[in-house]
């Protein structure tokens with residue numbers, strides 16, 4: 001006889017789980033005891049939201065679900081933002097929550113919230129385990145559901161009496177690979193005809209192009225077809241190498257320099273676009289025709305309605321498509337000239353010595369200190385647009401940003417997960433002074449785990465992005481400023497190290513020194529956001545003749 005909790009932990013080991021992140025409550029204590037005796041590391045965080053961000057990022061970076069655990073009611077509810085982050089961002093994740101006993105009710109309704117109902121709209125599946133014997137199949141099914149396209153979060157709620165119940169040992173279900181079908185030949189043929197007829201075809205890499213297993217096939221496709229390409233924010237890095245074919249990143253939905261290329265195209269081969277992202281361009285009756293290539297059929301939106309779809313396992317489907325079009329495409333030579341113009345504009349003022357620092361200079365200096373495989377993990381704020389637009393990536397998933405839920409607070413936890421998974425790489429989290437403070441308590445977790453990571457805080461004493469929108473919309477400047485702790489002392493109080501950048505030339509050396517010292521490091525840089533209006537509003541409007 002074994003306990004339900006032992007069976008649960010054995011089933012997790014069977015799935016290859018190595019860590020579980022979270023804040024246990026009394027309802028989880030049988031599970032905690034089973035974890036103590038297992039190979040799985042329990043990583044206690046200081047807020048459940050951070051545990052969910054870490055677990056989701058594990059899924060995003062490895063394709064295997066990350067796992068997080070919380071108590072019932074309040075703890076489980078603290079997972080909701082993380083659940084939505086994984087759900088919109090298509091990141092496989094398993095959430096385990098406790099619940100009061102369901103066979104007896106000795107505490108009436110104390111702390112009881114209908115978590116299954118609360119989580120249903122932000123998960124792929126949410127189930128209560130009502131019988132210990134069903135644990136092996138439910139766990140296997142949860143991992144399968146979380147991982148299969150389109151990936152996302154699954155919730156399993158384990159009541160404390162089911163966890164503690166002695167049951168007969170039940171065999172575990174062995175996991176196996178599930179190769180999925182490649183695209184139908186008729187779909188490949190339709191796409192081939194459209195591409196061969198095109199005069200100015202262009203490729204777009206979207207969020208799903210960054211699935212860990214896709215990098216090679218996609219890069220190979222671009223090498224074979226020589227198609228000029230751009231990417232969405234979450235598609236950054238999906239095409240490997242310092243390619244001469246990169247035209248830019250669509251960080252805005254229209255009127256940015258990259259849109260000159262998009263507007264010029266007559267057919268866009270859109271690979272893995274997920275309409276959770278802020279639109280990379282807006283389709284209209286006149287613009288380019290779009291071919292959607294994806295694991296799943298396209299969603300039809302007012303601003304995105306493909307004319308053809310190649311649905312199936314993207315890697316093998318692309319190689320079949322390349323077989324049909326390689327060497328036969330009409331590549332418009334004007335894209336090469338346009339590329340230089342776009343990238344020149346993006347590079348403008350990247351080395352300006354103004355202080356506080358401009359966003360362009362910050363992006364430039366960060367790129368200087370990050371090796372090709374270094375990982376930059378962004379929180380959400382104004383700087384995200386600048387990083388998406390200006391930061392060049394050469395390796396998949398080396399600029400982690402959230403253009404789906406676009407929540408604040410995930411910058412530090414996602415960087416912590418990256419640092420755990422890739423201890424040999426440089427990992428930098430870039431946060432605003434607003435977003436950093438939403439999960440800054442995890443500095444303690446990072447120090448306790450002895451992680452090597454640097455957090456760059458961009459200080460403008462404001463919710464800068466909203467302040468910018470307020471100005472763009474013609475509202476008076478009101479209500480979006482705040483004060484900050486002394487971040488250097490704040491870092492010290494966690495046993496981390498803090499540094500303040502005092503001149504424009506001080507940023508790169510400060511980051512270099514922080515990486516050199518190792519451990520958890522905070523670098524605070526004052527930022528001058530007047531460039532937001534000058535470039536993103538005035539310059540772009542002028543360049544488009546508006």
Ligand SMILES: Cc1ncc(C[n+]2csc(CCOP(=O)(O)OP(=O)(O)O)c2C)c(N)n1
Nearest residue numbers: 381382407408432433434435462463464465
């Ligand atoms: C959890 C959450 N709350 C609110 C928002 C809306 N929001 C988007 S950006 C932003 C301001 C971010 O401020 P900060 O982190 O300081 O970055 P900055 O824009 O100043 O660089 C806000 C409030 C959000 N995206 N997520």
Ligand SMILES: [Mg+2]
Nearest residue numbers: 432433462464
């Ligand atoms: Mg700010």
